[in-house]
Amino acid sequence: MNATMNAKNHFDITVLAGDGIGTEVTPVCLDILQAACDKIGGFSIAFHAFDSGAAHYKKTGVSLPAEALAHAFKSDATLLACMGMPSIRYPDGREIAPQLELREKMDLFAGVRPVKTMPGIPLPLEDARGKKLDFVMVRESTEGLFASRGNYRIEGEGDKEAAYDTQKISRKGCERVFEFAFRLARQRKTQGHKGLVTCVDKANVLGSFYYMRQIFDEVSKKHTDLEANHIYVDAAALQLVRQPWIFDVMVTENMFGDILSDLCAGLMGGMGMAPSADIGEHNAVFQPCHGSAPDIMGQGKANPTAMFLSGAMMLEWIGFKHNHPAVLAAADLLNRAIVQAYASGTILPVELGGNDGTAAITAKVMASLVSL
Numbered sequence: 001m002n003a004t005m006n007a008k009n010h011f012d013i014t015v016l017a018g019d020g021i022g023t024e025v026t027p028v029c030l031d032i033l034q035a036a037c038d039k040i041g042g043f044s045i046a047f048h049a050f051d052s053g054a055a056h057y058k059k060t061g062v063s064l065p066a067e068a069l070a071h072a073f074k075s076d077a078t079l080l081a082c083m084g085m086p087s088i089r090y091p092d093g094r095e096i097a098p099q100l101e102l103r104e105k106m107d108l109f110a111g112v113r114p115v116k117t118m119p120g121i122p123l124p125l126e127d128a129r130g131k132k133l134d135f136v137m138v139r140e141s142t143e144g145l146f147a148s149r150g151n152y153r154i155e156g157e158g159d160k161e162a163a164y165d166t167q168k169i170s171r172k173g174c175e176r177v178f179e180f181a182f183r184l185a186r187q188r189k190t191q192g193h194k195g196l197v198t199c200v201d202k203a204n205v206l207g208s209f210y211y212m213r214q215i216f217d218e219v220s221k222k223h224t225d226l227e228a229n230h231i232y233v234d235a236a237a238l239q240l241v242r243q244p245w246i247f248d249v250m251v252t253e254n255m256f257g258d259i260l261s262d263l264c265a266g267l268m269g270g271m272g273m274a275p276s277a278d279i280g281e282h283n284a285v286f287q288p289c290h291g292s293a294p295d296i297m298g299q300g301k302a303n304p305t306a307m308f309l310s311g312a313m314m315l316e317w318i319g320f321k322h323n324h325p326a327v328l329a330a331a332d333l334l335n336r337a338i339v340q341a342y343a344s345g346t347i348l349p350v351e352l353g354g355n356d357g358t359a360a361i362t363a364k365v366m367a368s369l370v371s372l
């Protein structure tokens, strides 16, 4: 289908740069996205930026303004960098994390964390074993242990005093994220991947995970064209370091996914290399896996690659949703530009021991994009 034949040729993006290095990697990402879209042509994209996050909370008492949330609901997608500052907290001590509120309010149940290694940079496992990594972690993002966020309770007194957070694992929450994981595995199978979904749990110790595993088994029986297996989360941590290439699509609870996806970012070289998407029935938010990195903010050292890759995931999601070949072509162009820039061997990000910060990496990716 030709792009001009599409009913929808304009896409509005809500942009939340947030805190710390978010304000550094966002503007360059918008430049790169605009350049990729302009180069393909046939559609237009507009970015609508809103202040939000910990610094905004400190200034105004609000971390996620109502107009930003309303815009995120009606726009075609949201691009979010990172939010939170250890020094700025809610009165109960929690860090400001409006990105979690956004996930809850928009019901973005599937946290998608692709683990794909980039050529041309030193990687902890690839170098040693000569293997390429290409798998996806899907993190349930609306319940699990995070469900009790802000509602922990303290019971008892004296020696008996203890704090409790309650884990929520619901049938609906499990079914929809497992179905998502199987759909993703089926789509990946057409691209030559294994077609395997692995449920990561702790069913040997906690009843809620045993319940989750039973629902996984029920759902897997509906997808006989695909393989399914389970692994305990501790064994998953071991295998992610020993032989991560055994995985294709992993699906897990919110807290386990939070922890394991940072491990996965490490497999890709660092936090600045790891993109992500939080996807619901109607809306989606695209965001690098990293936080606001206060230790390097304001120094030009932030690696914008994870933000660029998240932007490419956003274009891909919009392209598939609207069956829009030109938007899909822009996503593909951006991905190829990033890979080509790294494959040349001339980029070594500061976080990987090199000298390339935000400006240098952006310039090299932009040059690569222009050359394609």
Ligand code: ATP
Pocket (backbone or CB within 6 Å): 021, 083, 084, 262, 270, 271, 272, 273, 289, 290, 291, 292, 293, 294, 295, 296, 301, 302, 303, 304, 306, 351
């Ligand atoms: P959060 O809890 O908000 O997710 P975090 O505790 O996981 O945050 P990050 O802010 O992601 O922490 O930072 C972890 C480490 O990775 C820090 O040393 C930080 O400097 C580094 N880091 C994170 N993102 C980047 C990036 N884009 N470029 C370079 N280094 C980064």
